[in-house]
Amino acid sequence: MKKRLSRRLLKMLDDALRRFPELQGRKITVGYTAAHLGSALVPLRAGGAAKLTIRLKVRSLKYNTIGHELTHLLQGLSKIHLSRGKPENGGRIPFGEKQCDIWTLARSGLFCDDAPTYLKLPRAVRENWPIYARSVRKLCIAALEKRKSYRLYMRWLELRIKDLARKPMSMSKDNGQLTLPF
Numbered sequence: 276m277k278k279r280l281s282r283r284l285l286k287m288l289d290d291a292l293r294r295f296p297e298l299q300g301r302k303i304t305v306g307y308t309a310a311h312l313g314s315a316l317v318p319l320r321a322g323g324a325a326k327l328t329i330r331l332k333v334r335s336l337k338y339n340t341i342g343h344e345l346t347h348l349l350q351g352l353s354k355i356h357l358s359r360g361k362p363e364n365g366g367r368i369p370f371g372e373k374q375c376d377i378w379t380l381a382r383s384g385l386f387c388d389d390a391p392t393y394l395k396l397p398r399a400v401r402e403n404w405p406i407y408a409r410s411v412r413k414l415c416i417a418a419l420e421k422r423k424s425y426r427l428y429m430r431w432l433e434l435r436i437k438d439l440a441r442k443p444m445s446m447s448k449d450n451g452q453l454t455l456p457f
């Protein structure tokens with residue numbers, strides 16, 4: 276995608292990769308797609324781990340999309356490493372699109388610049404994403420904690436997010452920003 280490599284894009288890739296220490300030192304091929312926001316070739320065998328590829332739609336690219344695709348790479352890598360008896364730091368990231376969204380948002384506030392695609396969000400939350408982003412991220416982090424003892428952590432998360440939309444939004448006096456009572 277050399278022709279489309281703008282400074283903005285390079286900076287975004289660099290910023291995003293800094294949040295993925297697990298991918299440090301690995302070669303990742305970044306390609307271009309017009310069809311989707313992004314896609315990843317998820318490595319499923321040890322041989323594939325050497326060739327990591329993501330594709331991104333450059334126009335109006337969001338950190339959330341980059342983070343989502345990089346998390347897909349980790350889903351594959353963590354499975355390979357686990358099956359070879361070498362669990363990655365932080366444990367395995369389970370496969371699945373919703374799981375990918377949750378782990379991406381939990382990873383860093385950087386990836387909160389756009390609403391996740393697969394996680395179920397009430398309309399009010401999706402349409403007012405900037406207002407809800409931080410609260411949803413906190414809930415994602417809580418859900419990963421919950422997962423250690425509760426199998427239905429994704430359902431728990433989506434119900435908590437649904438609750439968010441029901442709570443009245445309040446205007447904070449200090450900075451004039453909308454805050455949620457979370």
Ligand SMILES: [Zn+2]
Pocket residue numbers: 343347372375
């Ligand atoms: Zn995906």
